[in-house]
Amino acid sequence: MSDVAAVEQFVKKYKTLKSEVAKVIIGQDEVVEQILISIFSGGHALLIGVPGLAKTLMVNTISKALGLEFKRIQFTPDLMPSDILGSEILDETRHFKFIKGPVFSNIILADEINRTPPKTQAALLEAMQERAVTVAGQHYKLQQPYFVLATQNPIEQEGTYPLPEAQLDRFMFAIHLDYPTFQEEVDVVKATTSDRQAEVNALFTAEEIIGFQHLIRRIPVADNVVEYAVRLVGKTRPNASEAATLVKQYIDWGAGPRASQNLILAAKTHAVLKGKFSPDMEDVQAVATGILRHRIIKNYKAEAEGISIEEIIKSLF
Template sequence: MQYSSEVEAADALRAAYRQIRGEIGKVIIGQDEVIKYVLISIFSNGHCLLVGVPGLAKTLLVQTVAQVLDLDFKRIQFTPDLMPTDIIGAEILGEDRNFKFIPGPVFSNIILADEINRTPPKTQAALLEAMQEKAVTAAGLTHKLAKPFFVLATQNPIEQEGTYPLPEAQLDRFMFNVALSYPSFKEELQVVKNTTGTSSADVKKVLNAEQIVYFQQLVRNIPVADNVLEYAVKLVAKTRPGSEFATPQVKRLLNWGAGPRASQFLVLGAKCHAVLNGKYSPDIEDVQAVAKPILSHRIVRSYHAEAEGLSANDIIEQLY
């Protein structure tokens, strides 16, 4: 795959993005913001956490994305008895009396970690190395994962009995934390029409693994003006109560702010958002467009914020 310039490659990525949205739209009705963030995560080489009640097509979405992008897909149902070896694999004694490694479901391009907070921290941590290093270690040997590698995890926000909240270290590995909402009346009507008959959508493949890896590198190569970089880093610094940029309001409403990984994801997300919207370099509006799902799971609200009914997104809006 060769393009005469990065501008031509960026145009090709934008055209592919529109085509991907069209193909996904044959199966998934509505959820435009969710689809946008999932695709930005993939092209930014990040991971995405989806929070929503059951029945909002989270599993169908990732299956459709994997189909359109021609990627291997594995679904892992997280349960209290799930073990780390059930995710990364294990060494077994073969017939030749030698140990050999049997890869687990994590050895795929797209992993759906369904209800990730249903399993204990020991098993949740099995994904940490895979998500950060794109590799897993078993019996002292490191095994590289396929490229691209993307984790889409889901959480159910209403049924919290028997759950293990994700620790901050694990949450920080996710580029985006996206909340799914109920469909509108018209969207739900269309969903019911499409899913209660005998016809099924014919989804076409748009990209393959090699092209996705190329576009991931393209996104990293996009130039960013100094003022945009400074804005992104300052926006993250404003979330930290002890920072020189923190306002009295932030010091009252937040107990803890976002770390440096948030700044990195803000810049990467802004780069990708700019390209997908016809620009060749991000501006401050692109940073703001991806700020809420990047920062919302990285800040800890104080009891003042909770008492006043302010969500993480409400506080982030005050920082722009």
């Protein structure tokens, strides 16, 4: 099949996928779109939102519709790396046998990732970056496609271990979930307090998803779009000559080169989902907030004056 036909097939399947997810998830269109862009670009996503906004249900529904295996890990202060990766045990023949942990799945929901100590966070880091884990000196490959979706509660900071910048950088998107609108909340309450259960059908196979991920990589990008993305990331660095005025005033640290790579990959996926065969600057702008939000560190002045990261990012356009 030619790439043009593959793009057309992808757009068709994506529309069906969105309506399948909408059977269970009411509203949150932008959030669902960003998660799916993340999956088809081969990245991971961090969901930030208060409890009760259906983060877990959303991930579960998306994994069902994608036909992928899904595991949920509830992060707690006493969670050990072996609880995630798996461990070696002595079997009845007195040989060591490796029992796989929940990390061996296609989609991992790392629930409240900032509740667990750095040692356990770091165990997930190798899995995210290398798509493999090392246990007792043995290297184990994880099945493809592999996708980590972590959630974080922004209000409770007691007894939490904030994710270090290096780990945040591993996430392609940081997605903020907002409260639903009045009408959406009415629909949610009606749907969740009745006896009717929506059935979600699996629309993809793992091989198809990997095929679409490769298709995204093959999408051509004009040089001026790549340069625009790199320049946009360069403007977030306060010490750079092209840094924006707001950045020099309110930012301590800007985004690194991984942001530029993710901008282009996500812009390609965004373009394809809109039926285009190559991304333009609008596609880069459409995905920029989710990709830059967690890679820019505000200074004390920005906190004091109530300047949000989103305002600073919008000023870069």
